[in-house]
Amino acid sequence: MTLRSRFTLFTVFWLIFILILYNVFVYFFVIRVTTRGELAIMTNKTNLVLDTLKQQSMRGYEDPKLLYDLYNPNEMMRIVTVDQRVVNQVGDKELLSLPPIPRTSTLSETRQINGQRFIYLAVPLFDKGQFLGTLEAARRLTVLDGYLQILVGALSVTSIGAIVFAIFGTFWFTSRLTGPIGQMVQTMREIDRSGKLQVVKLGGREESVELQQLVRAFNQMIEKLDRTIEHQKHFVADASHELKTPLTVISSYADMLKRWGRDNAEVRDEAIEAISKETQRLQNLIHSMLTLAEAEQDAWLNVSRFDVFGVIRELSETLGITFQREIRVHSDGNATKVTMRGDKDKLRQLLMILIDNAIKYSKEPIDVRVRANKNIIKFEVTDYGIGVPENEIPYLFERFYRVDDARRRTTGGSGLGLSIAKKIIDLHEGKVEVYSKPGNGTTISIQLPRNL
Ligand code: ATP
Numbered sequence: 271m272t273l274r275s276r277f278t279l280f281t282v283f284w285l286i287f288i289l290i291l292y293n294v295f296v297y298f299f300v301i302r303v304t305t306r307g308e309l310a311i312m313t314n315k316t317n318l319v320l321d322t323l324k325q326q327s328m329r330g331y332e333d334p335k336l337l338y339d340l341y342n343p344n345e346m347m348r349i350v351t352v353d354q355r356v357v358n359q360v361g362d363k364e365l366l367s368l369p370p371i372p373r374t375s376t377l378s379e380t381r382q383i384n385g386q387r388f389i390y391l392a393v394p395l396f397d398k399g400q401f402l403g404t405l406e407a408a409r410r411l412t413v414l415d416g417y418l419q420i421l422v423g424a425l426s427v428t429s430i431g432a433i434v435f436a437i438f439g440t441f442w443f444t445s446r447l448t449g450p451i452g453q454m455v456q457t458m459r460e461i462d463r464s465g466k467l468q469v470v471k472l473g474g475r476e477e478s479v480e481l482q483q484l485v486r487a488f489n490q491m492i493e494k495l496d497r498t499i500e501h502q503k504h505f506v507a508d509a510s511h512e513l514k515t516p517l518t519v520i521s522s523y524a525d526m527l528k529r530w531g532r533d534n535a536e537v538r539d540e541a542i543e544a545i546s547k548e549t550q551r552l553q554n555l556i557h558s559m560l561t562l563a564e565a566e567q568d569a570w571l572n573v574s575r576f577d578v579f580g581v582i583r584e585l586s587e588t589l590g591i592t593f594q595r596e597i598r599v600h601s602d603g604n605a606t607k608v609t610m611r612g613d614k615d616k617l618r619q620l621l622m623i624l625i626d627n628a629i630k631y632s633k634e635p636i637d638v639r640v641r642a643n644k645n646i647i648k649f650e651v652t653d654y655g656i657g658v659p660e661n662e663i664p665y666l667f668e669r670f671y672r673v674d675d676a677r678r679r680t681t682g683g684s685g686l687g688l689s690i691a692k693k694i695i696d697l698h699e700g701k702v703e704v705y706s707k708p709g710n711g712t713t714i715s716i717q718l719p720r721n722l
């Protein structure tokens with residue numbers, strides 16, 4: 271069932287329920303109020319008779335003059351004696367045909383005769399405590415029933431009108447309300463059919479806030495997907511380009527070897543050296559690409575509590591020895607142990623990427639600083655090397671981005687290191703900042719929560 275029909279059905283049923291309650295209440299309320307009025311008329315009349323009788327010391331109740339003035343074709347009045355005899359009567363024949371009953375207590379009620387309602391009133395007559403008989407009175411409710419019929423008609427007409435209006439109103443309203451959803455569905459189908467991403471356009475109409483949010487969220491998702499796909503395309507293009515270059519070098523050196531390698535030792539050595547270097551670069555590149563691909567999967571992190579300071583010290587020492595460079599590690603307060611929760615191997619890799627860059631792009635000693643408070647741990651890798659121009663800083667973390675290709679030839683970097691670093695930082699919910707000045711050096715500062 272569509273949202274629209276559901277909404278309409280719900281509103282209509284709810285309205286019908288309310289109308290029924292309301293109509294029943296009005297109907298019975300009107301009946302009550304009006305019968306009370308009719309009863310008051312009859313009570314007045316019986317009181318009049320009683321007063322007259324009292325003035326005559328309860329005598330002369332057979333006198334036709336007693337009831338004569340009170341005649342009304344829609345009513346009847348009569349006096350019934352103890353022995354069930356009607357001694358005085360006036361009024362409607364049909365009402366007079368009711369069986370006469372002498373009652374010793376007052377009674378008033380609504381009754382029916384031949385399908386028509388009337389009110390019935392009985393008042394006992396006493397003379398100094400002695401029961402003489404009963405004064406009976408009845409009055410047809412024809413006028414009242416006529417009004418009630420009109421009332422029922424009016425209530426029915428207004429109720430049906432309200433329901434019809436409600437059906438059309440809700441239908442119109444829900445069409446307006448669900449219009450954008452239909453539009454979204456259509457756009458999704460279109461995307462599915464054509465394979466091309468597109469956003470939903472909001473009509474100029476005033477849509478509800480929730481729908482605007484829905485459409486906006488949908489469009490944001492589409493835009494993000496679009497960006498991701500665009501990214502992927504670039505990545506594939508860049509990656510093929512990066513892979514092609516070393517392969518071209520390897521294949522041309524292999525050709526050279528084939529032709530002259532057997533006779534010329536110099537050519538052979540140069541070719542072997544180049545092939546080995548390019549193979550190494552290819553290996554590094556593929557390794558980095560695989561790391562990035564892996565990082566896209568969930569549950570890439572393997573979280574545990576460990577001593578970062580220990581990791582930093584040990585890594586700096588190893589890299590310092592390997593690359594024959596001075597790497598100084600500082601901590602505030604001369605702490606010897608700083609623990610945190612995170613993926614130890616990934617954070618080691620992150621530090622390695624930063625220190626590797628510092629080694630590659632500088633010749634001076636390198637400083638690594640660790641600072642920690644209760645919730646945050648911060649580390650900085652500073653080098654005093656070539657630095658990065660300010661306008662290039664925002665792009666450093668993009669895949670395959672290198673500040674200039676001239677550096678690449680000497681250092682052999684693929685431009686993936688910092689994008690892997692960024693991924694690791696993001697997965698640890700951390701922040702990174704770069705401070706650099708060409709010729710003066712670079713500081714990369716990373717802030718991570720201590721308890722991931
Ligand atoms: P690799 O994938 O081998 O790390 P890479 O070092 O070229 O290659 P990134 O680590 O991503 O790639 O760095 C991107 C670019 O940023 C580098 O090519 C370099 O131009 C610049 N860069 C990074 N770190 C520094 C630094 N400490 N000093 C100067 N330039 C830097």
Ligand code: MG
Nearest residue numbers: 627683687688
């Ligand atoms: Mg690097």
